[in-house]
Amino acid sequence: MGYALLSSPFADACEAAPFAGVCALAATRVGLKDFRSYADSELCVAPVPVVLYGPNGIGKTNLLEAVSLLSPGRGLRGAKLASVTRKHSQGESAEAWTVSAVLARPPHGEWEIGTGYLAPAPGANQRRVFHLNGAPGDAGELAELVPVLWLTPAMDRLFLEGAQLRRRFLDRLVFALVPAHARKSARYERASSDRLRLLREGMRRGGWLDALEKTMAEDGAAINAARHEMIDCLNAELSARRAEGAFPCAHLHLAGEPGDTSPDAAALQQLFVASRERDAESGRTNRGPHTADLEVMHVGKQSDARECSTGEQKALLISVVLADAWLKRKRHGVAPMLLLDEIVAHLDELRRAALFEEIVALNSQAWLTGTDRQLFSPLDGHAEFVTIEQGHFATQDTARA
Numbered sequence: 001m002g003y004a005l006l007s008s009p010f011a012d013a014c015e016a017a018p019f020a021g022v023c024a025l026a027a028t029r030v031g032l033k034d035f036r037s038y039a040d041s042e043l044c045v046a047p048v049p050v051v052l053y054g055p056n057g058i059g060k061t062n063l064l065e066a067v068s069l070l071s072p073g074r075g076l077r078g079a080k081l082a083s084v085t086r087k088h089s090q091g092e093s094a095e096a097w098t099v100s101a102v103l104a105r106p107p108h109g110e111w112e113i114g115t116g117y118l119a120p121a122p123g124a125n126q127r128r129v130f131h132l133n134g135a136p137g138d139a140g141e142l143a144e145l146v147p148v149l150w151l152t153p154a155m156d157r158l159f160l161e162g163a164q165l166r167r168r169f170l171d172r173l174v175f176a177l178v179p180a181h182a183r184k185s186a187r188y189e190r191a192s193s194d195r196l197r198l199l200r201e202g203m204r205r206g207g208w209l210d211a212l213e214k215t216m217a218e219d220g221a222a223i224n225a226a227r228h229e230m231i232d233c234l235n236a237e238l239s240a241r242r243a244e245g246a247f248p249c250a251h252l253h254l255a256g257e258p259g260d261t262s263p264d265a266a267a268l269q270q271l272f273v274a275s276r277e278r279d280a281e282s283g284r285t286n287r288g289p290h291t292a293d294l295e296v297m298h299v300g301k302q303s304d305a306r307e308c309s310t311g312e313q314k315a316l317l318i319s320v321v322l323a324d325a326w327l328k329r330k331r332h333g334v335a336p337m338l339l340l341d342e343i344v345a346h347l348d349e350l351r352r353a354a355l356f357e358e359i360v361a362l363n364s365q366a367w368l369t370g371t372d373r374q375l376f377s378p379l380d381g382h383a384e385f386v387t388i389e390q391g392h393f394a395t396q397d398t399a400r401a
């Protein structure tokens with residue numbers, strides 16, 4: 001790994017940990033300042049899964065969101081970064097939020113991560129800032145160091161809403177597999193909006209338009225290729241898990257009009273050239289990878305996820321997320337941290353037990369929330385149990401292994 005070590009290898013501390021196992025990727029300290037409901041709080045845990053339990057509104061999801069923001073992007077709520085800053089009771093906001101963490105990847109070592117939405121210098125505009133071991137960090141480096149994946153109640157509607165949500169879900173999975181995917185997606189979008197502007201201004205031919213469409217075609221082809229690769233890998237993983245899994249087998253498919261999902265740049269460029277007139281009239285880019293949809297099939301029932309019950313849809317999503325975690329563990333040697341918000345209460349006892357077993361086997365720290373501590377009791381001895389009292393963390397002593 002290319003990161004400077006902060007401290008000596010973690011092995012000694014691991015042996016001292018009174019838990020059944022130690023995760024290969026874990027946040028062992030999370031500090032929050034002016035982050036949503038937290039003024040200034042710190043949580044220290046062993047490198048094991050964490051269960052956050054307690055009544056509604058105490059800040060469980062807020063903490064998961066903070067962990068999700070250790071990786072680049074808008075985090076698990078997809079929130080505007082300014083809205084995350086703590087509001088005082090009078091309604092006015094604090095100046096900036098920060099999250100700091102110690103990330104352990106035993107036996108490689110520990111890293112100190114800091115992030116926040118703040119002005120990097122007096123008078124400068126607020127922006128998202130990353131620090132790694134005290135020095136300014138780069139978003140790509142952080143994405144690699146802290147892979148995270150989440151499932152939240154908001155995602156219950158994934159199969160019912162428009163294609164954009166499903167495309168985003170797929171692309172988030174792809175980002176970790178194909179690092180260039182995010183950059184190419186951003187460049188594709190920029191070229192698309194520049195092209196639309198030219199079309200609106202009446203331009204229908206010329207080198208400028210050709211060049212923008214060439215960029216869109218090349219990046220679009222790479223985007224499609226990466227999505228297809230991801231889907232093929234996930235389908236292979238999902239069908240390999242089928243025999244033993246407690247969760248239903250899913251089959252994924254990248255859907256779209258013929259040509260839109262093509263990994264062939266020349267074919268895409270032809271598509272853009274042919275749709276200039278139509279795009280100019282409608283004021284939007286009608287064809288291309290940005291129109292694709294992720295279709296998910298419940299293999300056992302041979303039915304589209306859209307037609308499945310809410311519970312079945314949730315089980316399918318868990319299935320996809322677990323398959324992705326195993327895939328990434330095989331590829332990168334470590335599974336992503338899983339942030340599972342209010343997932344467990346919706347599962348029957350058998351599936352709960354199966355989920356806990358997989359979390360322990362995946363060997364990266366999972367963060368689970370729920371109102372009922374009892375539901376997590378199979379994790380006694382494997383997980384830290386934490387509740388939140390008036391914005392501060394209380395770690396509960398559990399029967400450790």
Ligand SMILES: Nc1ncnc2c1ncn2[C@@H]1O[C@H](COP(=O)(O)OP(=O)(O)O)[C@@H](O)[C@H]1O
Pocket residue numbers: 035036037038055056057058059060061062063083084085086087088
């Ligand atoms: N920017 C903010 N400033 C202060 N409090 C906030 C902010 N955003 C959310 N909250 C508060 O956080 C609480 C909800 O926390 P949450 O983590 O969603 O609870 P839960 O434990 O149910 O998951 C609410 O009381 C909400 O008002």
Ligand SMILES: [Mg+2]
Pocket residue numbers: 057060061062341342369
């Ligand atoms: Mg919540």
